[in-house]
């Protein structure tokens with residue numbers, strides 16, 4: 001594409017019209033927010049999460065915004081992932097954007113940290129992402145071209161970049177799973193580039209969701225103190241990065257881990273002498 005041919009107007013540069021997307025964990029929190037953002041920009045969306053009830057509630061909220069489907073599946077179960085892939089094939093045929101967002105956490109002191117808790121977090125946040133991504137490559141490839149690659153966006157975490165201090169209760173598996181997901185992002189990006197599929201990760205800081213309910217209720221002041229911008233993230237700030245990564249503007253961005261955390265992961269403690 002020559003610069004003469006490229007359109008720099010925002011409506012062209014960031015257009016997502018006509019694309020298709022899967023958002024795992026799209027029934028609540030950041031996933032629901034991203035699904036809304038995609039739908040409002042003309043993307044056909046499928047959301048997937050375990051709870052039928054949560055899928056139904058989300059569908060009610062999302063349906064007025066565009067073409068959306070929901071499937072109750074557990075992404076850690078192979079047969080359920082197969083059901084999801086078949087449903088995607090039936091609805092969309094090809095997949096332009098895969099957002100691996102479904103995630104879970106487990107907090108416990110080191111001596112009490114259970115093997116099954118560690119395994120559950122790794123299964124959801126890492127193993128399922130790898131398996132689902134691998135099995136969706138044909139659908140992604142079908143939507144991909146050199147000038148407009150298919151996009152995989154993995155939702156990592158700033159906790160995969162630094163050692164978290166706010167939670168009080170250690171989350172060993174969560175941090176390890178997200179750090180591994182960030183590096184899986186890089187290795188997949190290199191592997192899939194020849195097929196015109198880009199792979200990037202977003203590493204959010206604190207955003208309001210069911211996962212952060214408890215810490216927001218008890219430690220909001222600490223969260224704000226720990227962030228150079230002294231606040232938590234807002235929904236439009238997660239949608240913005242996803243729209244960028246999924247659009248023409250982000251087509252050459254590949255293998256990156258982008259923190260969206262107000263600078264929290266690169267700062268250490270309070271600096272009372274700054275403004």
Ligand SMILES: NC(=O)c1ccc[n+]([C@@H]2O[C@H](COP(=O)([O-])OP(=O)(O)OC[C@H]3O[C@@H](n4cnc5c(N)ncnc54)[C@H](OP(=O)(O)O)[C@@H]3O)[C@@H](O)[C@H]2O)c1
Nearest residue numbers: 025027028029030049050051074075102103206207209211
């Ligand atoms: N909120 C934050 O501050 C923050 C910060 C950094 C990273 N993140 C990441 O953002 C992602 C979304 O988290 P959130 O904060 O929005 O929390 P959330 O509201 O709890 O959302 C998690 C979503 O994942 C789904 N899910 C969990 N396990 C699943 C499984 N095995 N199969 C299918 N779906 C599953 C949940 O639905 P069901 O219960 O119906 O399965 C839910 O829709 C996670 O990867 C999280 O690590 C969040």
